[in-house]
Amino acid sequence: MIEQKNLTSPTKQSKFQLSEATLGYILVAPALLCITAIALYPVLNTFKLSLYYMKLQLPGLTHFVGLQNYGTLFSDSRFWSATLNTVFFTVVSVALELVLGMVMALLMNKKFKGTGLVRAAVLIPWAIPTVISALMWKFIYNDQFGVLNDILMKIGLISSYKAWLGNPSSAMSAAIFADVWKTAPFMALLLLAGLQNISQDLYEAAKVDGAGSIRQFFSITLPLLKPTILVALIFRTLDAFRVFDLIFVMTGGGPGNSTETLSIYAYKTLFRNLDFGIGSAIAVIIFIFVFIFAIFYIKLLDKSILK
Amino acid sequence: MKLKNTINQIIFYIFLTIFLVYIISPFLWQTLTSFKTPQELFSIPPTWIPSKIYTGYYINVFTKRPFLTYLKNSFIVASSTTLFSLFVSSFAAYALARLKFKGKSIILSLVLSVSMFPGIAIVSPLFIFLKNVNLLNSYLGLILTYTTFAIPLSLWILTSFFREIPFELEESAKVDGATPMQAFLKIIMPLATPGMFTTAILTFIAAWNEFLFALVFNTQDSMRTVPVGIAMFPGEHDLPWGDIAAASVVVTVPLIIMVLIFQKRIISGLTAGAVKG
Incomplete structure (x- = not known):
């Protein structure tokens, strides 16, 4: 044993060099294994399932059908309405979140007493489980006992109680409003972090030149904040596009499929109808859309971490 | 000039107040609801402030519903996920x-791309897989899935953290004869503790709040996590608003305390990606 130790010690220096790369691969391996087994491989599998006729209640009948499931979907009006709902939800809620998040960020960027407390308060909607915030809002919107109707009646905006979630024309807006409440603060924090990176000197110089605060916002804040806004937008868009929990709990996609998004439709097809072929095809379509955005996002982030 | 400043100040505080009310009031309403008597809860128009503190729903939640089981399940799953993913990441x-080794950029892109994966896109094959290996209605099935989805953000935060630790520290350890492994465990790890902590909080909250996988994989009532458990409170015909409110408060208050204590870390972790981009 002692001899062996002596033998290896002179070569230690060269072994060190060799082992660095090997060690690197060994350390990365567990993470890569998880990612491959539980994310990458299943995605490929979803693609495969989407090419099959596969109903869990009829296991003997599974067979390859090529792109037929996609054909079925493209001629299915419920699929198109779910797509439209998803796009509508994503565009409207992300746009509102951006505007509201910006206002919040500008407020928090000012110096005042209790900044820390306000920032902690902003984290509350973010930290609350989506399911709980969905139930919370569902009760606020309730047609008989909900406080929203009471408030709107008292200020005279409505003359009778409304079923906000029971009406196809207002259910989606109600869901969007609840989503904005939960996620605008997150947007605000991202934007605030960006705001704090802008040098105060620029504003001082602008003041000397006589630029008002609105002018300052459009010619200094907005251009310099562009990269942060872009990242925040992509991040939120990806998230909003796969919306599931909120709508599942609030409306279940109803009334009459008026709030049914692609994720909800995929879930129902998979686990209510047990149709894994069509369900997987919907999942693949969601994935492809998100993937296109994701590539864009990774390109942005990649630049910063691996120069 | 002075008057204008004062007016500006007043406007600012008005906006700040509106903003805070908007942020806090929904949860405040839920808290008030959880203490109303059934008569007050179901009165039209609604009673705003409960006349006395009624604890019936809290008692209900813990005695008539398997809420403690849900809490236990969520706790086991979320803490195991946190440990696993910290370790691996x-x-x-x-x-x-x-x-130094080849392929870093590809590995990082691959891992980060997973953070964009919509859960719904992998839920069908994972369900079949877990069914085949008998891991539906288990902790392990959820823990493995959550760990995988926690890796991208953890890896992102920790990589930025490790990068900021001066390379000289490691070099001098190597000169002193430490292997890379020893340098990692003895020098880098202790310095990266704040980053680990941030990562742990974010991972725990994400695992605690997850819904889709928990809904699909663990359908047995005894294996449900808190979000799914609460979402299943409403029965066929009745909506037990009081119980829902009480359960929400029980689950949310610890999260709020966590957020109040660790707000700086959480914010720095959440915004790590955005600011550098």
Whole structure:
């Protein structure tokens, strides 16, 4: 044993060099294994399932059908309405979140007493489980006992109680409003972090030149904040596009499929109808859309971490 | 000039108040609801402030519903996920940040791309897989899935953390005869503790709040996590608003306390990606 130790010690220096790369691969391996087994491989599998006729209640009948499931979907009006709902939800809620998040960020960027407390308060909607915030809002919107109707009646905006979630024309807006409440603060924090990176000197110089605060916002804040806004937008868009929990709990996609998004439709097809072929095809379509955005996002982030 | 400043100040505080009310009031309403008597809860128009503190729903939630089981399940799943993902990600992050080897950029892109994966896109094959290996209605099935989805953000935060630790520290350890592994465990790890902590909080909250996988994989009532458990409170015909409110408060208050204590870390972790981009 002692001899062996002596033998290896002179070569230690060269072994060190060799082992660095090997060690690197060994350390990365567990993470890569998880990612491959539980994310990458299943995605490929979803693609495969989407090419099959596969109903869990009829296991003997599974067979390859090529792109037929996609054909079925493209001629299915419920699929198109779910797509439209998803796009509508994503565009409207992300746009509102951006505007509201910006206002919040500008407020928090000012110096005042209790900044820390306000920032902690902003984290509350973010930290609350989506399911709980969905139930919370569902009760606020309730047609008989909900406080929203009471408030709107008292200020005279409505003359009778409304079923906000029971009406196809207002259910989606109600869901969007609840989503904005939960996620605008997150947007605000991202934007605030960006705001704090802008040098105060620029504003001082602008003041000397006589630029008002609105002018300052459009010619200094907005251009310099562009990269942060872009990242925040992509991040939120990806998230909003796969919306599931909120709508599942609030409306279940109803009334009459008026709030049914692609994720909800995929879930129902998979686990209510047990149709894994069509369900997987919907999942693949969601994935492809998100993937296109994701590539864009990774390109942005990649630049910063691996120069 | 002075008057204008004062007016500006007043406007600012008005906006700040509106903003805070908007943020806090929904949860405040839920808290008030949880203490109303059934008569007050179902009165039209609604009673705003409960006349006395009624604890019936809290008692209900803990005695008539398996809420403690849900809490236990969520706690086991979320804490195991946090440990697993910290373990796996800190090794990988160290390698990516400080060791020289080929393919780093590809590995990082691959891992980060997973953070964009919509859960629904992998839920069908994972369901079949877990069914085949008998891991539906188990902790392990959820823990493995959550760990995988926690890796991207953890890796991202930890890699940035490891990068900021001066390379000289490691060099001098190597000169003193430490192996890369020893340098990692003895020098880098202790310095990266704040980053680990941030990662742990974010991972725990994400696992605690997850819904889709928990809904699909663990359908047995005894294996449900808190979000799914609460979402299943409403029965066929009745909506037990009081119980829902009480359960929400029980689950949310610890999260709020956590957020109040660790707000700086959480914010720095959440915004790590955005500011550098």
